[in-house]
Amino acid sequence: xxxxNLAASIALMAGLCAIAPQSQALALNDDFFLKLDVTxxxxxxxxxxxxxxxxxxxxxxxxxxxxxxxxxxxxxSNVDFGFDIDTRQEVDYFGGWYWQPTEALSLDLGYIKYAxxxxxxxxxxxxxxxxxxxxxxxxxFYSSDAPTIHGEDQDSLYxxxxxxxxxxxxxxxxxxYGRMDFKDPMFWSSSGDSKDSYHEWEAKITRDFLGVTWxxxxxxxxxxxxxxxxxxxxxxxxxxxxxxxxxxxx
Numbered sequence: 611x612x613x614x615n616l617a618a619s620i621a622l623m624a625g626l627c628a629i630a631p632q633s634q635a636l637a638l639n640d641d642f643f644l645k646l647d648v649t650x651x652x653x654x655x656x657x658x659x660x661x662x663x664x665x666x667x668x669x670x671x672x673x674x675x676x677x678x679x680x681x682x683x684x685x686x687s688n689v690d691f692g693f694d695i696d697t698r699q700e701v702d703y704f705g706g707w708y709w710q711p712t713e714a715l716s717l718d719l720g721y722i723k724y725a726x727x728x729x730x731x732x733x734x735x736x737x738x739x740x741x742x743x744x745x746x747x748x749x750x751f752y753s754s755d756a757p758t759i760h761g762e763d764q765d766s767l768y769x770x771x772x773x774x775x776x777x778x779x780x781x782x783x784x785x786x787y788g789r790m791d792f793k794d795p796m797f798w799s800s801s802g803d804s805k806d807s808y809h810e811w812e813a814k815i816t817r818d819f820l821g822v823t824w825x826x827x828x829x830x831x832x833x834x835x836x837x838x839x840x841x842x843x844x845x846x847x848x849x850x851x852x853x854x855x856x857x858x859x860x
Contacts, residue, residue: 649858814829825855826853
């Protein structure tokens with residue numbers, strides 16, 4: 611089975627998992643608060659790979675946070691992996707601890723479970739760590755049960771570096787460069803050569819307007835069309851694309 615179950619949008623997870631001040635969320639009492647997130651996107655890309663065959667996605671998440679930094683939550687999106695794969699939904703469950711000693715420094719540690727109704731063979735779990743400092747971020751997501759095209763689980767590591775800043779006219783800029791690394795070969799070229807990793811990157815601009823956050827991303831990977839098709843079954847789910855999105859946080 612292929613590795614389509616690597617379906618967590620890191621950009622969205624950063625918005626959902628980072629515990630915001632209670633003034634930006636629904637305060638339940640002095641210690642607990644709730645944060646909701648709804649997004650519509652022209653494509654659901656995660657780690658550079660489309661999870662919807664290039665079609666639009668509707669996504670929603672909820673986080674219950676505590677003043678100590680502990681949090682639990684859930685996130686969901688429609689998916690489409692093509693062929694006759696039954697699942698049409700991804701549901702993620704996560705929990706962790708968010709620490710922010712200063713406005714410029716943060717640390718996010720947690721665990722996430724990816725679930726795919728009707729196609730449990732895609733299910734997977736990861737532990738993650740995201741360190742932020744002065745706009746820069748370094749992250750690692752490790753899994754010991756990543757499905758493979760052979761139907762057996764293997765180790766995987768997704769790591770990335772990023773930078774976020776504010777441009778003139780209240781435009782936000784987010785940059786990310788990541789590496790997806792599997793223990794065993796996952797991709798084959800037209801010449802028959804195999805490799806166990808690939809790189810992906812994203813440049814995104816955002817702007818708050820009319821009470822929502824508008825986004826425009828350029829996303830690409832270094833996988834060739836043949837390498838992409840050898841693992842995901844299609845040669846166009848790894849290619850460069852522009853994704854438009856609109857997000858509302860409560």
